[in-house]
Structure formats: C-alpha cells, structure tokens
Amino acid sequence: MDNQLFPVFLQLNQLRTLLVGGGNVALEKLYALLGNSPQATIMVVAKEINPEVRAYTVDYPAVHLYERAFDDTDLDGVDLVVVAANNPSLNAHIRQESRKRHLLINVADKPDLCDFYLGSVVKKGNLKLGISTNGKSPTIAKRIKELLNEALPEEIDETLHYMSQLRDLLKGDFTDKVRELNAHTASLLTSKRKHGRISK
Incomplete structure (x- = not known):
C-alpha cells in the first residue's frame, strides 16, 4: 500500500501535549518535541521519571513532571497524546480513551496504535x-x-x-508575484554571468 500519511506541521507552542512515560523512550520523544518546539507545553506522567528526563526538562518551564500512575483525567484539556510506556495494556487503554475524546495519539514503536508519527x-x-x-x-x-x-x-x-522580504515587496496575485520573482532571479543570474566574464 502507498504511504497514506498526510504531512502537517503543528504549532506545539499553542497546544497542550501529554507524554506518558518517563524512561529513555520518553526522553527521545522529548528531544523530538522540544527540539522542534522549545516553548511547547508538555505534561509528563509516569510512575518513575528518569534523572535524565528531569535534567533535560529543567530548562523548559512549560514542561511539567508528575511522578505517578496515569489517570484518565490526564487526558482532560490536552490536544495531543504521546505514549512512551513499555506497557501494552496501558498503551491500548490510553489509545481507547484518547479516541473517545477525539485526541490524536502516538504510541512509541506501535504503528498500528498511532494516528501520527514523529x-x-x-x-x-x-x-x-x-x-x-x-x-x-x-x-x-x-x-x-x-x-x-x-x-x-x-x-x-x-x-x-x-526571499520573504522580496515577496512582501511584490504586488499582485500569486501569478503576478511568480512572474516578477522569476524576472528578479533572471536579472540576478544575468548580472552574475556578466561579472564572471569581466573577472576573467
């Protein structure tokens, strides 16, 4: 089957993320989430939270750690769920509860339980x-x-x-902007070629 995934870029700094798990896999997920969105609001829930997770998140004030068992109420008020717990029954339960709340979920190393991949x-x-x-x-x-x-x-x-500054200066609809941008690019290339011949 072809890849049916639809690529999107989420503004995590405007969403609330729940991360269940506090071990090495959870740390990898945090690297991915915070590496791309340092201002992301993330609630980490796990029975045990590794010292490495605590050390990494100390510089991220929007990350909150809760060293306790997962509770269904942890899903209240969140937008996105990431599970990094080595517990198949818990994974399945969180998946079921997330779907009831229409929340998108990623379960580490379990593609069949995922709505999205990191x-x-x-x-x-x-x-x-x-x-x-x-x-x-x-x-x-x-x-x-x-x-x-x-x-x-x-x-x-x-x-x-x-290019962003140039785009803001261009007027007209998309087609006009493309034409004018092409003209600017062609002019730049012509100038470079002339300069190259002179320098020889």
Whole structure:
C-alpha cells in the first residue's frame, strides 16, 4: 500500500501535549518535541521519571513532571497524546480513551496504535523538512536526514529571509508575484554571468 500519511506541521507552542512515560523512550520523544518546539507545553506522567528526563526538562518551564500512575483525567484539556510506556495494556487503554475524546495519539514503536508519527526532521533555521518512510524503516529516514543536513548550507536561512522580504515587496496575485520573482532571479543570474566574464 502507498504511504497514506498526510504531512502537517503543528504549532506545539499553542497546544497542550501529554507524554506518558518517563524512561529513555520518553526522553527521545522529548528531544523530538522540544527540539522542534522549545516553548511547547508538555505534561509528563509516569510512575518513575528518569534523572535524565528531569535534567533535560529543567530548562523548559512549560514542561511539567508528575511522578505517578496515569489517570484518565490526564487526558482532560490536552490536544495531543504521546505514549512512551513499555506497557501494552496501558498503551491500548490510553489509545481507547484518547479516541473517545477525539485526541490524536502516538504510541512509541506501535504503528498500528498511532494516528501520527514523529518522523525525522531536517532543520536549517526557518526551513524544516519532514521525512517519513510510513514506519517501514526509521534507519533509512535517519540516513536521509543526515544526507540533507550535510547537503543544505546553513546560509539557506538567510536566503529565506531575503526571499520573504522580496515577496512582501511584490504586488499582485500569486501569478503576478511568480512572474516578477522569476524576472528578479533572471536579472540576478544575468548580472552574475556578466561579472564572471569581466573577472576573467
């Protein structure tokens, strides 16, 4: 079957996330969530919370840790659920309760229980690229991420900044903006070619 996933970018800083689990897998989820959205509001619930989780989250005031067993009321008022607990019966229960509340859920290493995946992300300033193999091979997704990180220059963010300023200066509808942008780009290329011939 083809990859049926629909890629979206969530504004986690405007949502409330529940993370169930306090071990190494939960720490990986926190790396992914906070690495992309440092201002995300996250409630972490687990019977035991690793010292590494506590140490990592100390600089994130919007992350709240609760060292206790999960309760169904933890789902009240949240927008997104991430489960990193090594407990199949608990995973299934949280999945069931989340669906009752129409909450999207991700369960670590259980694709059949997931509404969404935390895929590999390439970040270069304001540029973000999401990579998904539909859960088939996280290793390949990680390798593609490494390749793109190496291939994309850090200066790409500066380019985005200038393109944003240029877009704001252009007038007309989308088609007009594309035409004018193409004209500016062509003019820049012509100038570079002339400069190249002169420098020889």
